[in-house]
Amino acid sequence: xxxxxxxxxxxxxxxxxxxxxxxxxxxxxxxxxxxxxxxxxxxxxxxxxxxxxxxxxxxxxxxxxxxxxxxxxxxxxxxxxxxxxxxxxxxxxxxxxxxxxxxxxxxxxxxxxxxxxxxxxxxxxxxxxxxxxxxxxxxxxxxxxxxxxxxxxxxxxxxxxxxxxxxxxxxxxxxxxxxxxxxxxxxxxxxxxxxxxxxxxxxxxxxxxxxxxxxxxxxxxxxxxxxxxxxxxxxxxxxxxxxxxxxxxxxxxxxxxxxxxxxxxxxxxxxxxxxxxxxxxxxxxxxxxxxxxxxxxxxxxxxxxxxxxxxxxxxxxxxxxxxxxxxxxxxxxxxxxxxxxxxxxxxxxxxxxxxxxxxxxxxxxxxxxxxxxxxxxxxxxxxx
Amino acid sequence: xxxxxxxxxxxxxxxxxxxxxxxxxxxxxxxxxxxxxxxxxxxxxxxxxxxxxxxxxxxxxxxxxxxxxxxxxxxxxxxxxxxxxxxxxxxxxxxxxxxxxxxxxxxxxxxxxxxxxxxxxxxxxxxxxxxxxxxxxxxxxxxxxxxxxxxxxxxxxxxxxxxxxxxxxxxxxxxxxxxxxxxxxxxxxxxxxxxxxxxxxxxxxxxxxxxxxxxxxxxxxxxxxxxxxxxxxxxxxxxxxxxxxxxxxxxxxxxxxxxxxxxxxxxxxxxxxxxxxxxxxxxxxxxxxxxxxxxxxxxxxxxxxxxxxxxxxxxxxxxxxxxxxxxxxxxxxxxxxxxxxxxxxxxxxxxxxxxxxxxxx
Numbered sequence: 027x028x029x030x031x032x033x034x035x036x037x038x039x040x041x042x043x044x045x046x047x048x049x050x051x052x053x054x055x056x057x058x059x060x061x062x063x064x065x066x067x068x069x070x071x072x073x074x075x076x077x078x079x080x081x082x083x084x085x086x087x088x089x090x091x092x093x094x095x096x097x098x099x100x101x102x103x104x105x106x107x108x109x110x111x112x113x114x115x116x117x118x119x120x121x122x123x124x125x126x127x128x129x130x131x132x133x134x135x136x137x138x139x140x141x142x143x144x145x146x147x148x149x150x151x152x153x154x155x156x157x158x159x160x161x162x163x164x165x166x167x168x169x170x171x172x173x174x175x176x177x178x179x180x181x182x183x184x185x186x187x188x189x190x191x192x193x194x195x196x197x198x199x200x201x202x203x204x205x206x207x208x209x210x211x212x213x214x215x216x217x218x219x220x221x222x223x224x225x226x227x228x229x230x231x232x233x234x235x236x237x238x239x240x241x242x243x244x245x246x247x248x249x250x251x252x253x254x255x256x257x258x259x260x261x262x263x264x265x266x267x268x269x270x271x272x273x274x275x276x277x278x279x280x281x282x283x284x285x286x287x288x289x290x291x292x293x294x295x296x297x298x299x300x301x302x303x304x305x306x307x308x309x310x311x312x313x314x315x316x317x318x319x320x321x322x323x324x325x326x327x328x329x330x331x332x333x334x335x336x337x338x339x340x341x342x343x344x345x346x347x348x349x350x351x352x353x354x355x356x357x358x359x360x361x362x363x364x365x366x367x368x369x370x371x372x373x374x375x376x377x378x379x380x381x382x383x384x385x386x387x388x389x390x391x392x393x394x395x396x397x398x399x400x401x402x403x404x405x406x407x408x409x410x
Numbered sequence: 411x412x413x414x415x416x417x418x419x420x421x422x423x424x425x426x427x428x429x430x431x432x433x434x435x436x437x438x439x440x441x442x443x444x445x446x447x448x449x450x451x452x453x454x455x456x457x458x459x460x461x462x463x464x465x466x467x468x469x470x471x472x473x474x475x476x477x478x479x480x481x482x483x484x485x486x487x488x489x490x491x492x493x494x495x496x497x498x499x500x501x502x503x504x505x506x507x508x509x510x511x512x513x514x515x516x517x518x519x520x521x522x523x524x525x526x527x528x529x530x531x532x533x534x535x536x537x538x539x540x541x542x543x544x545x546x547x548x549x550x551x552x553x554x555x556x557x558x559x560x561x562x563x564x565x566x567x568x569x570x571x572x573x574x575x576x577x578x579x580x581x582x583x584x585x586x587x588x589x590x591x592x593x594x595x596x597x598x599x600x601x602x603x604x605x606x607x608x609x610x611x612x613x614x615x616x617x618x619x620x621x622x623x624x625x626x627x628x629x630x631x632x633x634x635x636x637x638x639x640x641x642x643x644x645x646x647x648x649x650x651x652x653x654x655x656x657x658x659x660x661x662x663x664x665x666x667x668x669x670x671x672x673x674x675x676x677x678x679x680x681x682x683x684x685x686x687x688x689x690x691x692x693x694x695x696x697x698x699x700x701x702x703x704x705x706x707x708x709x710x711x712x713x714x715x716x717x718x719x720x721x722x723x724x725x726x727x728x729x730x731x732x733x734x735x736x737x738x739x740x741x742x743x744x745x746x747x748x749x750x751x752x753x754x755x756x757x758x759x760x761x762x763x764x765x766x767x768x769x770x771x
Contacts, residue, residue, distance in 0.1 A: 330527055333438070333479055351464055351480030352443045403526035407519070 028223035028268050035225055035264030045257045046248055055259045062266035066230060069273040070215075071206030078231045078249045079262055083197040085242075086216035086231035087117040089253060090193040091164055093239030094214065095125055098161040098191070100240070105161040109152050111136045111144045111176070112361035113169050117216075118195055119357070122164075135361075136165065141306050142174035142362050143313075149181050153188055160185075163192045167199035167215070171358040171374060172305030173318025175203060182211040191237055197221055197229075201272030202280060202315045213237045219261065223379070224268030228261035275379070283316040283377050284309070290319050290375060290386045297394045300324055304359065304372065317377035322359070322368045326400035327407070329353040331373055334396040340389050343374045371404075411530040413437045413575060416516060417470060417478070419463030421590045421597045422535030422578055424470035428593050429577035430533045431474050437533070439471035439478040442520065444487040444511075445608065470595050483519055490514040492608055496621050502677045503749025504651045506562065506719060507606055512536075513565040521573055531573050538563050539579030540571060541759075545704050547571045549760040554582040561716050564753035564763035565701050618648035631680025633660060636673060636689055650675050650682050653690060653745025660684070671744075691742035692771055697735035697752045697764025706730055706762070713761060715739070716753045717746050728754055735764040 027035075043055030060074070067074040080086045091108070098105045108122050112135040125131035134152050136144050144165050153160055163185045168175045182192040191213035199205050201222040207215055214237060218229035233239055233252070241247075245254030288309055294301055302322040306314035323331060328344035335342055344353055355369035375389065413435040415427035431437045441464050464480060471478035491510050498505035521532050537552035538560040549571055552558040566574070578586055590598035609617045623646075633642040642660040644650070649657060654672040664670050664686065671690050674683040695717075700706070707730060714723035715737055725740035737752055746769050754761040 329479060329481075330523075333477065334527065336477060337438070351441065351468070352482040352484075353480070399526065399528055403523050406522045406526045 027220075027225060027264070028271055030271055031224050031264040031268040034267040035260045038260035038263045041259075043259065045259055046246065055257075058259055059257055059262055062262045065266040066269045067232075069269045070200070070217075070232065071208045071210075072232045073208075073235065075250070076207070076232050076235060078233055078253050079257055080216075080229045080231055080249075080253060081227055081255075082229040083115075083195065083216050083218035083221075084117040084229075086218070086229045087115070087193075087195050088121050089231050089239060089242050090214040090216055090233070091118055091121040091162070092125065092242050093252065094162040094191055094193060094237070095129070095131060096240035097238040101238075102158070104159050106130055107132045107134055107156070107159045108161055108164070109134045109136055109149060110164040111138060111166060113138055113142055113144075113171075113358040114164065114166055115170055115195055115197065118164050118166070131161070132159075138174075138361050140363050142169050142172045142304070142358060143306070144176050144181065146177055146180040146184055150184050153185065153190065157188045157190070160188070160190045163190055165192070165194055167194045167196035167205065168203060168315050169305070169358060170198045171356055171372075172320045172362070173198070173315035174305045175199070175313050175315065178212060179210045182213070186211065191234075198315060200269070201276055202283075202317060203311070204276065205273070207232050207234075214239075219265040219268060222268050222272040224272075225261045225264040228258055228265045230265070279379055280311060280316040283379075283381070284311055286377055286381060286383065286386060287316060287319050289383070290377070290389070293386065293390050294319070294321060294393065297390055298323065298397050301397075302368070304362070304364075317381070319375040319377070321373055321375075322364065322371045323373065323397050323400070324368065324371060325404045326371050326397060327353075327404055328370055328372045330400040330403050331396055334399055335373075335389075335392060338392040338396070340392060343376070344372060411435045412528060413531050413533050414520070414524040414527075414529045415439050415476070415533040416520060416535075417441050417467040418535070418603075419466035419470075419597065419600075420535065420603060421587060421595070421600050422537070422583075424467070424474075424535070424595045424597050425586050425590050425593070426533055426535040426575075426577045427470070427476065428474055428589075428595070430575060431476060433577070435531075435533075437474070437476045438529070439467065439474070439476050440520070441467040441478070441480045442487075442515070443480050443482045443484055444491075444515070446484045446488065466597050466600065470597060473594055473596075481520070481523070483515055486519050487511070487515055487608075490519075495606075496618070498749045499618050499648055500622055500677055501749075502647070502675050504747035505749045506751060507608070508719070509562040509565055509751055512562055517566055517570040517574065521570065525573065531575050533575035533577065535578055536563060536576050537578055537583070538576045539758075540574060540576055543759075549703055550579070551755070551758040551760075552579045557583045560755075560758075560760050561719050561721075561751065561753050564716075564751060564760050566703070567701060568703050571703060615646070615649035619646055622648060631682070633658065633682045633684055636683060636685045641684065644682055647675050647677050647680055647682060652747035658682075658684060687744070689771065690744040692739065692744070692746040692769045693742055694736070694738045694770040695746060695752065696767050697737060698733070698767045700730065700733070700735045700762055700764040702762035703760055711754075711756075711761070714755045716755065717743055717766070718750050721745075723755060726754075734767070735762075 043051035045056040045059045063077045064074045067077050122133045126133050178194045185192045193214040194212050196215050196217045200217045213234045215232045220226045239252045241252050243254045304320045355366045359369035413430050417423045417439045468478050495505050495507045536559045537557040539550040541548045551560045605612050630645050632640050650672045670684040673685045710729035715726045724743045727738045729736050748766050750766050751763050753763045
């Protein structure tokens with residue numbers, strides 16, 4: 027966590043006060059919350075009244091997808107289609123699946139190209155099949171695995187031609203690429219605290235004032251009558267501090283990270299020539315998260331590589347795991363057209379504000395032997 | 411040594427891993443995901459393949475401060491253990507899936523992968539002892555006779571045993587639980603697992619019916635005596651195993667009024683043969699696919715044999731004839747079923763094993 031965010035949070039942890047109460051400490055808490063809301067709104071090009079505090083990115087995505095679906099369908103029962111990219115995070119993916127199973131929604135999974143990008147024409151074609159039946163469109167701002175930045179403003183513009191609202195999960199984007207809610211034209215945008223140096227357990231759904239949302243959590247209606255639950259003032263203060271620092275530092279951080287990342291990509295490709303760079307290959311600041319490097323290592327299992335690197339002090343990630351912890355082939359790579367084998371053979375290296383050239387040096391020192399070893403293990407597993 | 415500790419989520423493998431850590435090894439915990447569709451919670455005391463078990467294993471690894479991973483072996487487990495189990499029953503034999511799992515999963519699939527990844531050994535919570543003998547490592551019975559698992563490890567070769575660690579072989583089970591509590595492991599009071607892990611409800615006959623009825627048709631048929639006289643009918647041969655007494659439901663009692671037992675199960679003819687306890691007595695047997703912990707014996711050896719899990723040792727003379735193991739029992743044994751393993755012991759030491767192919771009465 028950023029020290030400024032931790033400090034702000036700690037100062038408020040010892041102050042009692044419910045922002046919904048009318049007495050003096052309540053008023054004080056409310057003032058703190060509203061100032062935080064204004065800070066966040068300003069940093070992200072939104073109006074304060076558009077900021078809805080949640081418990082994190084997952085809740086924000088749930089509120090956006092379910093809330094938009096329910097309200098749009100209530101207005102017109104034909105609106106059952108949900109257009110979402112095939113590479114969404116599970117917080118969106120599983121919402122859509124749940125709505126399909128239990129609420130009669132019809133998911134339309136938008137194809138991506140081999141760099142993991144949704145083309146605006148794909149969205150238009152999907153809408154054109156039956157514009158009146160579309161409840162909403164949801165396309166993430168940037169993919170969490172391969173880092174591809176999506177043309178969300180273009181997608182929003184197209185959807186709005188048909189009067190269809192658009193949500194974007196921007197959990198990976200805030201602090202990494204410029205994010206301006208109003209300029210994007212989006213109707214709803216989710217992000218979370220812990221991805222930008224803020225606290226865990228707090229996030230935001232920015233919802234345009236014209237957007238109708240049916241609540242997911244019912245109760246006191248604290249947030250615009252759309253989200254209930256006593257507000258976590260200390261976490262919100264910490265989040266606001268993190269957002270303002272992360273967005274102010276974004277241009278410089280992105281430039282630094284991109285340099286470091288380009289060096290990492292070049293050196294990994296040289297040291298392990300068969301490694302396949304996944305995602306946007308141009309590595310440009312507009313089209314890929316600056317701190318993201320994502321590879322497939324043919325013949326290796328991602329989780330074996332992760333274990334070998336972890337044992338040598340390098341922390342990285344594979345795709346996702348099921349509840350029991352079993353690694354699964356990445357749905358993102360599969361959607362990009364990779365084979366199941368390559369979709370299992372992936373590693374993501376994420377760079378952040380604490381990363382340095384010596385981290386990349388350390389990785390390169392251990393990666394080639396780890397790949398060699400993981401490949402042998404892969405051969406053993408494949409041999410019967 | 412770099413040690414891979416297989417952690418089921420139970421108390422034994424947790425304490426085994428703890429002891430490996432304490433012995434100074436560089437230990438990494440791995441939970442083997444063996445079920446393709448794991449249940450959320452344990453029901454009763456069966457199995458080790460629920461999500462709750464994976465969490466228990468992770469919690470124990472966290473207490474020990476070791477890295478922890480889940481390895482997905484569901485496909486291999488299904489091919490090598492579950493399908494083998496079904497094929498054996500379909501052929502009228504009584505397989506031991508735990509033994510098959512040790513042979514093909516824990517000490518082949520897991521061990522091979524571990525070695526390739528740079529580990530030196532695989533550690534499990536089995537109750538058996540590894541002793542350095544004059545000719546290399548020897549597998550011995552555990553000191554706790556109630557928990558001894560050397561029988562289900564008897565298929566391992568010397569090469570596999572050299573890469574194994576069984577830290578619990580010297581300790582009675584009760585002490586292992588106490589040690590788990592002392593070490594702050596939450597699984598100290600977790601019940602032992604019993605029965606077959608992939609049959610969650612414990613209904614083996616029902617499981618076999620569901621899996622095999624499509625393959626070999628409705629398996630109902632006759633119950634006959636040793637001379638072939640029909641005594642009754644049954645709903646399916648899979649409910650029967652050699653030596654079984656309960657569930658025969660024969661209307662007419664035996665002439666001598668004594669209980670009757672299953673002598674033979676023949677899926678091909680759907681016949682279950684029953685007889686008296688005396689007719690169950692087996693005097694000798696032939697085993698196939700012999701495995702030796704060291705070099706194969708060149709002549710007949712005096713030894714004891716164990717013929718099923720938790721069975722009593724029986725004095726015997728065994729000799730290798732071609733690629734078959736011939737076993738002459740010094741005392742008659744009962745409940746000897748083809749498909750089970752015959753494990754050969756010299757005192758507490760495992761000499762080798764084979765799969766029982768046919769018996770002599």
